[in-house]
Amino acid sequence: MKRTGLTDAEKKILVDLAWAVIREGVRTGNNRMEGKKPSGDRFLQKGASFVTLTKEGGLRGCIGSLVVHRPLWEDVAANAWNAAFEDPRFSPLDISELPLLRLSVSVLTPAQPLSFASEEELLAQLRPGVDGLTIRAGGRSATFLPGVWEQLPVREVFFRQLKLKAGLREKGLPVGLYAERYGTEECD
Template identity: 45%
Template sequence: MSATSFQHLNKGELTQLLDIARDAIRGHFSDELILPPRLDLYGKKLLQPGASFVTLKVNGKLQGCLGTTLAHSPLVLDVHNKARASAYQDRRFMPLCEEQLDQLTIEVSVLSQPEVLSVDSEQALIAHLSNNKVGVILSDNHAQALFLPQVWEQIRQPAEFVRQLKIKAGWQGNYWSPTMTVKTFIVDSITGKYHY
């Protein structure tokens, strides 16, 4: 799905994905076995291959965020798997624990297919982003970093957005290369509190 052909999800579909993410996390703290969602319970759009990120915050602070840009399994399964991974496999954080659940918020983002943006310089990228608050993937050689569009809420200046993205990839803040690849994407997202 490119940004132009992106099939937007409605509120009901996004709410279903949020419930799937909650259930995936809840299963870790439950004696009952929580299985992946039954595919026959969902509509066509949620069964299409989809790419998602699940972001977890406790008291407003990041607690886990993992996802993929490649759609390779039904969206409902992708969200289930990314919710579990964000809660227990994001190496930047200790695994989610039961004491954190009262303050936990879950954000599910469904990504359009990233599209290559042809820019010949960092200045051209910054100029593009000043009018387009989209998600960005920078890659060069074997390093890559991604910011979801929601990062614009914290980093409002395009130049700083790009600088922080480069630092996330492990480069110096002033790094740029003629072989740098830039891809952009949009998302549909929903945020909700975790509740038992």
């Protein structure tokens, strides 16, 4: 799978950007991006990312983009804000939580549609620990980043939980299921 080609220095810049957005947000309540744009052509290229926040080993926020639609730096900044303050599963982040947080930025590689006629064929194509997976069927969709394999290392369980996340309750392969995989470059 194609890599995004980020250097270690570029990864650090993206993580620092995400932290800057979050720290300003808890301090002022504002989501201002002026003055936060990093220099360098790589950050101006369009990209898709997820920002994941964990606290004491548990998820505290995770928001991202599956579709490339804005410059990478802007995508990371917006997703950092949304993970900290707009994730509907959690209350907005409080300043007292900052010392307990771990932040990760995942920059997505281009998605690859998967072709399959059965659940077994789909599962056989998945690479645990490597592939993120997005599924769509019946107007519902969900995705798991590659890091989810750490909690769900068995293909069948990974897929079953992803179907549940999408609200697809039927057993087996939902009618008309579309699936695509993608990779990420992790910035910690």
